Amino acid sequence: MHFTINGRGFDADVDIRTSILDLCREHLGLTGAKKGCDHGQCGACTMLINGRRVNSCLTLAVMHQDDEIVTIEGLGQVDDLHPLQQAFVRHDGYQCGYCTPGQICSAAGMLDEITRGWPSHVSDDLAKPSLDDDEIAERMSGNLCRCAAYPNIVDAIREVGSAAPAGRTADAKDAAMAEEIVA
Amino acid sequence: MFGFGTTNSLTMDKPHPESLLDSAVQGSIGRPFDRIDGPSKVSGTATYAAEYPVDNLAYGFLVGARIGAGTLISIDADAVRSMPGVIDVVTDLDRFIRVAGQGGETQPPTQGVRDIAFMGEIVAIVVAESYEAARDAALRLPVTYEAGEGAYAFAAARAKSYVPPDGVTPAHFNQGDVDAAMAEAPVTIDATYVTPSQNSAAMEPHASIAVWEDDGSLTLYGAYQMPSTDASQLAKCLGLSAKKVRIVSRYIGGGFGSKLGIAPESVAAAIAAKQIGRPVKAVMARQQVFEATVRRSNTEQRVRLAATRDGKLTAIGQESLVSNQPGEDFFEPVGIGTHMIYSGENRLITHDQVPLNLVLSGSMRAPGEAVGMIGLECAMDELAERLGMDPIVLRKTNDASVDPEKGVPFSSRSLSRALDEGARRFGWARRAGPGEARDGEWLIGMGVASAVRGNMLMESSAKVELRPDGTATISSSMTDIGTGSYTILAQIASEILGLPVDRITVALGDTNDPPAAGSGGSWGAGSAGSAVYLACEMLRGKLAKAMRVEDSALTLKDGMAIGNNRSSPIGEIVGDGLEAIGHIKPGKQEKATTQASFGAHFAEVGVNRVTGEVRVRRMLGVFAAGRVLNAKTARSQCLGGMTFGIGAALTEELLHDPRNGKLVNRDLAEYHVPVNADVPQLEVHFLSERDVHANPIHAKGIGELGISGAAAAIANAIYNACKVRVRSFPVTLDKLLPGLPDL
Structure with missing residues (x-):
């Protein structure tokens, strides 16, 4: 699978059960997005996928071939805040x-x-x-x-x-x- | 005043009228500084419990019991061990903890999971190479039980109520004769109020990463409010000496009491990590947070008030039934605020415990006041109406000048001032009679309630180091659970040491650093803040000596030490660096005065006369809690407390199946915490106050004051809007509709 996350390309071999949230948090070291409920009920995992906000715990990584994903880390960094x-x-x-x-x-x-x-x-x-x-x-x-x-x-x-x-x-x-x- | 060596220790045995925070000139204290940890939080780089990078990490998923009560017979680990990615199924029927630890306890919580005391009790952890593999196997793990008898329904079990051991407040307290006073008084109220079980629902689920070090010690990255006592609880659960357990909690995604003691994932992760010889991360699923951590107990409060015709209370009774698991001592201290808020000669404040096979009852934001002030303050509203008195006048009439039970003075008390200031700011004079104000299809009402929260000082220490480069570092096992500890501790040091805040680094949440009481009971700022104060006081003395001036002749500002017509950069007079430990503990002041923060809530609601829907339109809280250390973070704490009050008044209620105790609404879609659209632009105002009896920084707790009475103000506003008095919380539309005026 290929994803563009915060402007950078990632190739990953993902478990079909892995959400975009867990892909970022557990496999790519991007722990900015949070898991609060894992059921799309709290919004703590919100990311921008192809420009739209999405509860990333509710969408599987395998559904996002070549998608553009922006996490909080992509919006701004400590020394260059959005x-x-x-x-x-x-x-x-x-x-x-x-x-x-x-x-x-x-x-x-x-x-x-x-x-x-x-x-x-x-x-x-x-x-x-x-x-x-x-x-x-x-x-x-x-x-x-x-x-x-x-x-x-x-x-x-x-x-x-x-x-x-x-x-x-x-x-x-x-x-x-x-x-x-x-x- | 100075202790031995580099420790400056203070026991609060007498008032501390002088505070360096008043004489220092840096100008940091109180100012609405942005949080110093803000950039790391908004950029996603703040590290919460489940986010520490650890090599060779295995993932654990917890397994909860699916019966309400009984005995665990077997766990068929072999059935899932061969699933792809599964490493092992780990359980320890003796050492796993059945329930979470209570706040501040150094003894372990009840251990042993052979007996199932409630549905959701954590009995095993499945460990795998990935989160997904662990979860799948955990959900398929066959566990057999022998079902036993359990008590799940409060109404049915109430006959078995008993008097629990005294807690933070006596289980039973009696002064005078409430029955006789009720019989004699011209005006009385005798009403029963019911509040449901609630969940703290912190946004971060409980999580632990357990790492065993080569020397046999354990490092646990956890989401814990009180790491020092939590390390003690964890060590004892595992049969280790306390020195062998280190807890790291740099950032905590909210606690509200639910993370005061250790929760089951910590012990399970530690035992699993030991068994498989690899670090294990265990994050509770949201459903498990609801099912297997802590709830605030439901309450049933019979409130009796007796008054003279001019509104003077002659009796206050608050007799409460609360619930907890059989054998657990904690009881929801419903009447804790009632002891001190109003005068009145005859007083009966009791708590009886109903044993129920439900998740443990424990602390949730302002245990006691959060629910007890609902019953009391709604009853005061009912009494005011019966007397034909303004509810503010009634409250001021009974404002106690000394503790009505102990006879000792209050350390500071601004209740009447808060009521008056709030009335002025809120436009209370415009309040109409019950059911008289309308706005289209909305019935409009205003309500008021008093707020009180006991103040506590807890033994705490902190180290402060001054370096030759003119910077300082604070370290302590104190935590910041969103309260602003990082920032206010930096401000205290900044003020006393005369250093800009950006030259101060604060390291919290690590039990390797000097022990502190952590965050709970609103004691964090006063306790850890005083420890930092004392460390800085000692450093200031050393700087005076280096400048060869008396302490009183030294001025520290903007990184410069000034005295005796000389000035020097602070970094140049610290040699290789200076350090001091500050240490505070409670003393005789605790009994010599009654310490509490006070305030008043004002709410305006609309009740839709067609649907019964309630909307909070405006809300104001006026608070007095001693010195405000940071106006911005203090305000946010109050916003949070008031919003918890909105939830308690209108939406929050845990529902258990009476047949088996199953928590029916165990997620954030079904347990309704207030959302953005439920909360208007709340207004917060602080009254200027200093509390010289509380601690050397003259500040009292603020995190829980904002919830005390907030729900009552809303319920009273609902009555004022539509003339329907609902005594069973939350006040949902189904309870209002039958009483609303005909269309």
Whole structure:
């Protein structure tokens, strides 16, 4: 089997039972994507496959000959973070960090879906969905976060999508928090 | 104050009014710093338990019992040993642990899996060359049992309830005469509230990689909140001395109590690794996390309140039934917050245990308060209505000035201030009467509840090293389970040593480093933070000596030591490097004061009058927990607690089959934790406070305060919205629909 993962070609002899998630985690040393449930219920394993977000625990590696796969490692590295990764740090869009790679990959896929004009269950305008709280919360609800950083995740995504309301940019929130502590 | 050698030890026998965190000038403490471990988390390079690269690794898959109670007769290993890739089937009917360890226990959990006490009990581990091979063989492994009698239904087993041994709170406490006070009082409430079993559902499943070293010692990479005591539990399970077990837990994908003690995968992986002579990785399947780790017990709480006509409580009763496996001592300490939250002369707070053959009951975020404050705070809401009083006024009327049972002062207490500040911020004055506010098809209501969480100091130590290059390293077996430990410990050292945060490295989660209590019970920041404080205090003394000035004349800022009209880069006055160990332990302050953090929750909900669906529209938490060490991570902790409250109020409930104890909803599709769309932009506000009785950093626990009372505020808001009082949690739409107004 041949895959392109984070822009690099991989040839692997895979067990037909191996998911893309386990291929990455157990065979290729790419442990960024997490296994939270192995049943497509939590979203921690979210990757981008051919540009679309996918629960990688639910799809077998043998189904992906020649596919382009992007994991969290492919979005950005510690010293060269993707804007979404930076925004998650600035907004504290996580706590334990376990769901985080999946959240960020999912957010990247979601922003692309909005750009393409794909509507959701909560879109007011089916032809032109906007990047508001309801739209983000709806589209990100396949990614569980038990630490419950949801409000911060929404803010991080809005800021990257240039749709942060006044007072909810990372800088504005930091300033408000700092002021409260001093007071 | 200084201990022997390079250890600075402090026992909290008296208040510690002066804190270097107030006199230092670096300006790090409290600030909303981004997490220092953030880049590694968002880039996927933070290493969780199952992710350590280990050579020659074999994969283990656990096998759980498929009967509810009885005896294991045989395991037919030969039936699967020949499957491709299978290395072996490993079991140890004496040493495998039946249940997970409880938090902080140094003794091992109940061992032995010949007797099956609940469905899902881990009885074997299949080891193979790949995860897939191990899983397939595990699912096909023939295990025979002799079925026995088990108790699975709470309602049927309640007659067998007994008084458990005292735990973190007394099993039974009685002061005065609640019955008499109830008979005399003009206004009373006598209501029973029911909360279901819950699961912590941390996103990372329990996982261990067991590696036996050449010297016969064991290294276990695990997802554990309290590595020091966990190593002790594990060593005793395996018949090793504690020194022979090292646990490494650098990153933990959430715990919420479920990873306080060792879980069955650790012992199984260690025994399997020994037997096959190779490292073994065992990751629990999500279903096994639900079935075989810990649950929060269900509760049934009879709450009685007696009050004068002006709202003064004369009696508080909270008599709870909880459940656990036969022979297990832990009981859900439902009334722990009730002991200290309100005044009232007559008090009866009891816990009786119902033995059930279900997965172990143990700690889940704020054991006690998380569920006990549901019953109490809903009853307070009912009492306020019966009195015709504002629920905030009722609470403030009964705000205790001293501990109502022990008579000792509170170390600090800002309950009324939190209620007032919250009311102002939330617009409480706009609250309408029950069933009176509408928005289209939505019935709108507001609710309030108090929050309290006992504060604990746990013996902890940490080492801090200062290097000639002007950097510092902190090391401790303390953990960061998402709480922000890495960052706040760096901020404490930064503040005292006058070093920018980016010059400080923090190494946590390794039992090779100085022992600490780890993360649990919201004690982590106060305990490990104080250990770091004490180490830095000692280093500061050494720097003063190097500068030949009095401690009080030394200023440390931005990497410079300044004193006596001289200044020097700190790195240049440390010689080859300096190190100190800080060590804190609880003392007389624990009994001289009652220590707790306090707060208030405000919720606004909409109840759909057609479907009965409940949506949380707004929520505010106002909290006072001593010094806030990092405003950003502290806020996140509160967001998390409040969201656990949303789950407890509306969606979370473990369901067991009453015929055999099978956990019916054992995954994340069926056990409903709140999702993004369930949670609005929650608001968190901290009140300025210092607690000089708690510890030298004046900070109290915050991780569990946010859940205490949160669900009650939502339930009270639901009543205010639609005039339906549901006393059985979670408040799902089927319980509301019969009471909703006609369309």
